[in-house]
Amino acid sequence: MKHQEALTQYLAAFVTGLVHAGIKDVVISPGSRSTPLAMLMAAHTDLRIYMNIDERSAGFFALGLAKASRKPVALLCTSGTAAANYYPAVVEASLSRIPLIVLTADRPHELRNVGAPQAIDQIHLYGHHVRWFTDMALPEEGRAQANYAETFAVRAVKEATGLPKGPVHLNFPFREPLIPILNPNPFSQQRPPLLIENGRLLLPIESIKKLAEEWQTIEKGLIVCGPIDELGFSESVQNLAEKLGFPILADPLSQLRSNVVTDNHVIDSYDAILKSEKAVEQLKPELIIRFGDMPVSKPLSLFVKNLQDLQYVIVDGGAGWREPNHMATTMINSDEAIFCDDLAAQILESKKSKWLKMWLEMDVIAKDAISTYMVPSEELEEGKAVFELAKLLPEESTVFVGNSMPIRDMDTFFHKNKSNIRVMANRGANGIDGVVSSALGAAVHERPLFLVIGDLSFFHDMNGLLAAKLHKLNINIILLNNDGGGIFSYLPQAKEPKYFELLYGTPTGLNYEHAVQMYHGQYTKVFDWEGFKLAILEAVSHEGLNVIEIPTDRAKNLESHREMWQRVSREINNYLQDVE
Amino acid sequence: MKHQEALTQYLAAFVTGLVHAGIKDVVISPGSRSTPLAMLMAAHTDLRIYMNIDERSAGFFALGLAKASRKPVALLCTSGTAAANYYPAVVEASLSRIPLIVLTADRPHELRNVGAPQAIDQIHLYGHHVRWFTDMALPEEGRAQANYAETFAVRAVKEATGLPKGPVHLNFPFREPLIPILNPNPFSQQRPPLLIENGRLLLPIESIKKLAEEWQTIEKGLIVCGPIDELGFSESVQNLAEKLGFPILADPLSQLRSNVVTDNHVIDSYDAILKSEKAVEQLKPELIIRFGDMPVSKPLSLFVKNLQDLQYVIVDGGAGWREPNHMATTMINSDEAIFCDDLAAQILESKKSKWLKMWLEMDVIAKDAISTYMVPSEELEEGKAVFELAKLLPEESTVFVGNSMPIRDMDTFFHKNKSNIRVMANRGANGIDGVVSSALGAAVHERPLFLVIGDLSFFHDMNGLLAAKLHKLNINIILLNNDGGGIFSYLPQAKEPKYFELLYGTPTGLNYEHAVQMYHGQYTKVFDWEGFKLAILEAVSHEGLNVIEIPTDRAKNLESHREMWQRVSREINNYLQDVE
Incomplete structure (x- = not known):
């Protein structure tokens, strides 16, 4: 004993x-x-x-x-x-x-x-x-x-x-025997608890003043917000942007697209804009201030990499080193929200600039082009699913986004709003593994919760669905099923037809309705956009596991994305032509 | 380029x-x-x-x-x-x-x-x-x-x-671009290949002679063979056992139960025998020579730990240290088969002993008691499933055995035979993970292949089933479904009813027929032993994925195992009483 x-x-x-x-x-x-x-x-x-x-x-x-x-x-x-x-x-x-x-x-x-x-x-x-x-x-x-x-x-x-x-x-x-004694109650407090008080990193006021002074004189500045989910940051950074007159390029995981205090700074279609060569040529910021992790947009990353004479400032409250472009000119280890607040406090008046106006106009043009392309499309394809979902999401809901294509589609089609929608994803290593379970873990605290996920990622963590059944969690899964590795169609590997289906396409031919049934979930296969809309509207009040599958076609997805981006580029080019 | x-x-x-x-x-x-x-x-x-x-x-x-x-x-x-x-x-x-x-x-x-x-x-x-x-x-x-x-x-x-x-x-x-040039053929040989020649560990002949001399004089010796799967070892160790007159306690993964050269040395029911206190008391070997990894039998391990004045020799061709009992007196780093051959060559005549005869008689008694208990039982329970399967397995087949209960049931119910059945399991870390995939990997080279697995282990690696579909593999899965963690019923934790089902029972309530359908497999639920027999006989010629589910009851499994072991102990006690 x-x-x-x-x-x-x-x-x-x-x-x-x-x-x-x-x-x-x-x-x-x-x-x-x-x-x-x-x-x-x-x-x-x-x-x-x-x-x-x-x-x-x-x-x-x-x-x-x-x-x-x-x-x-x-x-x-x-x-x-x-x-x-x-x-x-x-x-x-x-x-x-x-x-x-x-x-x-x-x-x-x-x-x-x-x-x-x-x-x-x-x-x-x-x-x-x-x-x-x-x-x-x-x-x-x-x-x-x-x-x-x-x-x-x-x-x-x-x-x-x-x-x-x-x-x-x-x-x-542990050695055997392994059973503790639960009676009498083993948790009788014996000592005062040990408390933790975690400090935050702050810059000295002199540094803040110096930066405020320098940055106020800059016309062509950009704030880039990658994935970041700190309470209060949204408001603080928007306030700073207003003071500096800088656009905010806001990643879908920056939580800024859905906490828009003012419509006047957040840019959400930069990924599409920066696919235009003309835009890349003409838009040369002098300063970029980045908060959060690396944004999902590859055009943005390429844009930064090819800029010359750029002041590139990374602000990181976690004091890490998240800069794969090797372009940084200042690394600031400071709590992000406090940094924004302190800096904004040093700037008396808000600035309006031609530069900001131009970005906002391009943003409208790009989104119009995207809408004009997407709205009439009847084809069941992944981009349109996210495009439609974005319009249907109820206020205060949460979207968990799978890696590979869904997060990229979210970047393109989830536009700024005031619905206070929280967007989450696993963007540390960007794996397709564990996404179902991560979303279900989030579903404990967030509801209604929508998971947007591709079929390979869904397959990878199908075991995760058991949590929905055992813990009676509510989740709506939008399953984009192109039967295989859709993202690879976008890569040069797609031009090697000999091994493409074997190594990349990897079609599984699985009917996931069986899996959903096994976990006692509701399964809806969507055949048209009207059906999708109904399924999402119903989903809002649904309890338990609810899977809405959209069967799509990898080749058509690719084609449709490419065509849409070409249209956006065309419109952006025209606009920039006129501005010149 | x-x-x-x-x-x-x-x-x-x-x-x-x-x-x-x-x-x-x-x-x-x-x-x-x-x-x-x-x-x-x-x-x-x-x-x-x-x-x-x-x-x-x-x-x-x-x-x-x-x-x-x-x-x-x-x-x-x-x-x-x-x-x-x-x-x-x-x-x-x-x-x-x-x-x-x-x-x-x-x-x-x-x-x-x-x-x-x-x-x-x-x-x-x-x-x-x-x-x-x-x-x-x-x-x-x-x-x-x-x-x-x-x-x-x-x-x-x-x-x-x-x-x-x-x-x-x-x-x-790797840096981009990532595509290699496949045309012309990139594999034009440029240099003579580098070859590997792996030597084996051998003892000097003087050591062998010394051991042969010593061991010949010992009456009460045991050879213990744990998991080992080296070609040729079966024959060599049986030959040595014959020379020394020692019984071989053969783990189901020793490959010895099914490659019996002579019926006269292999003992396969020592796990049941050593549950008798009288047996433990009376059977005191002077020497144990162990080959392979630790056997699955816990009574055997306890038996070894409590022996005094024991010469305990571990022979390991991989030169590792696999001796958790801390009872070893000699660690021999030598290839196992060569060690047996060299040693046997030093001994001119085979030995017969009372000790060996007693072990063989107990082995028959234990198995008779097991059979007498199992044959009439109509209850669908896990032990009987393995007991029946063992009788029905075709020659040259392979059994992959899940961890937790199935390997223990295999130890109890898979008895020696001449059918050349290969038995495999993941006994490195004894995990319940990855078992489906491991069996399917084995199924590439082995057929017909039977996997005996519990429901939690099956659940853990359900994704593994995709390989059966994609690579058109043939596998027969005997799914012992007690809806949760059956093995925990055998542990002291089972006496804590408050948290038992929450922490250990963990019933999932899943109907695995859905999963099998998803992977285009055949699914049979067994309702009685006649049905089980038919399903196994059919399985032998079945192509693709074939799942035979036996619904069992954790409490009844426990009760039935305990009763059977008591019977065996009773019979063994009676025998040993007579021998005294």
Whole structure:
């Protein structure tokens, strides 16, 4: 009994620490070795437990939960390859700066590296992809050891929510017996809680003043907002843009397209605009200030890379290094919203400029061209699905966007609005894996939630759908099914017909209605745009898993996208001709 | 064009090296960055390409292929989290000593750690879980660089097939454009191939003589064979057992139960026998010689741990350290079959002993008790499914066994025979992940193939089923569906009813018929043993994916197993009473 008492005291202290540090959601995968932590977590009334059988899906489910709640989430699994299944989600969390507390049960030291069952080398299992790793001591009795456990739980959260945020990994060796003592209540508070106060990075006022002075004199400035989801940032950056008279090129994941304070700065069709060679030639900003991660737009990235004499400023509150173009001239480590506020406070009057006017006019022209092309199209194709969805989304809804084509279509077709729609995606490593689970994790906190996803990505994480059934989550999945790897049609590989279908097209020929039925979901196959509209309108009030499939054709998608972009370029060229 | 010529020459040399080193099967997941290697591999007429969309399944598919063919298999994926999805299979391959050549495409150096899309830190991505890692140079022209690439392909295979075998990881940075030149044929041989000759570990003859001399004098010796699948070993160890007069306790994965040269040494019901306390008390071997990995039987492991004055010899041709009991008295690094042959050659006459006779009699008694209990049972339960299957398996067939309960049932109910049935499982880390894919990889080389698997393990790797459809593989899956984590019912956790179903039972309530339909498979639900028999008999000639589901009940399974073991113990106790 001594053993079980020690186990209970030590781990109850750890769980108490997690709760004190703000953990509310825990995603657990079934297993034996993890029993003591699993039972104590289940017994703590302040923790919500989400069981998830497939650890890969569990990892991404936790990621989505943390993303939506903007809070750290804990993960727990047993020893062995179970823990290795978290790796993709850990890598994504590291790159997209999502705080995950990864807890893995392990066999005790005497059973490591000796061929014991379910024992793998879990020390530094996630390599450089976690902010912090520690191999915990075996549970031992005594207040000192309990203090250590409680403190390390809080520390784990501190490391995960520091700069930049990210995953941490704590490995717990446990000896048998594994059952803790749940009666009497093991969570009797023994010491004052350890609190975390995380500071933010701020520039000294002299630096702010100097930048404000310099930047006010610049006519041709651009603010670029990539993926960023910090509360308050939208308003702050729009305020700064107004003061500086700069357009904001707003990625769909910048949360700026849908929190438009004023219509006068946000540009959302720059991806289409910058496909015009004339635009690239004529629009030469002197200054770009970038917030957030790299935007999805490739034309924008190419545009930046080819600019000369550019002042290129990257502002990063997480103090990372996210600049693959090697064009930066200033790296500013500062909280983004505070930076905008402090800077704006130094500028007394808002500026209007010809440069801004031109961008706004091009934005209207590009979107008109896109609309004129899209509206009459009857063809079932992916771009139009996102185009239509954008018009139908209810206020306060959330869109989770798959990688590969959906995020690019979102970039093209999701235009600025005041509906307060939150847009999320896994843009750390841009993987097609784990997207279903991430969206379902987000669905715990966000509703109504729409997931826009391609068939390969849907296939990759089909196991994730179980969470919808087990946890009674509401999700509407817009499944863009071109039966294979649609994005590859856009690449030069498509010109090599010999191996194209084998290596890239990879048609699966699967009827996903079966999968949806298995998970007790509702399935609707769309045959025309009227049907799509009805399905989306119905979806808003639908409970549970709802899959709306749009069968599309890879070749036609490609053709239609190309034609549309040509039209936009033509219109933009005409406009710029007149401006000259 | 210079770039593409250099790319082609460098990578054609690499692919040539792989082929020279014996690679025949390559498992590729679709992606853009991996294009140059994927296309060159597809263009090489000596390589068979298996596309697999989900990299986790791809990794396990390659593992199964390598296991069945006893040859190294190459894996290729694109950059990003795709590569992280291989991790569970890499870990399993490392522990179960399966040679995998993991090739990951990467972004070039200037796009690493700077927030570039699809770029993660792939350097040492698999940590200590690979035998060798190298970050390859960027493709460059010239014979010297081609020689390096070709040599490193061969070296990769050497490292993967050395002692002990295992996975290796080569990371390839590629710059765009990514398309190699396939015309003219890029594989014009330029240099004599680099060959690998792998030696085996042998003991000096003096050591062999000394051991033979000592061991001949021992009456109470045991040979324990855990999982091992080396050609020729079965015959050699049986020959040695005959000379020494020792019983062979043969794990179902030792390949000894089905390659019985003589009925007189192989004991297969020791797991049941050693559940009797009387047996544990009375049977005190002086010497145990173990070959292969740790056997699945827990009673055997406990038996060994509690013996005193035991000479415990571990023979390992891979020179590893697989001894979690810390009871070994001699670690012998030697090829297992040669060790047996050399030792047997030193012993002139075969020995018969009372000890051996007693083990053989107990073996018959235990199996009679098992049969007497199982034959009349009408209940659909897991043990009986394996018991019946064992009787129905056609000669020369292969059984892939899932972890958790199926492998334990296989241990209890798959008895010795002369049908040359090959038994495989993933017993490196004993994970329930990747089992479907591993079995399908094995099905490329083995047929007819039967996979015995529980529902959670089936669920975990359901995506693996796509390989059956895409590659037209034949597999018969015996799905033991107790709707959740059946094995946990055997653990002390089952006595904590409050959290048991939440944390361990984890019923999914899924009807897997939908999944089977999605993959165009045949599905049969079994309602009685007659139906099961018919389904298995039909399965033998079935093409494609065939799933035979047996719905079972966790509580009844537990009860039935316990009752059966009690009966066996009773019979064994009676026998030992008489012997005393």
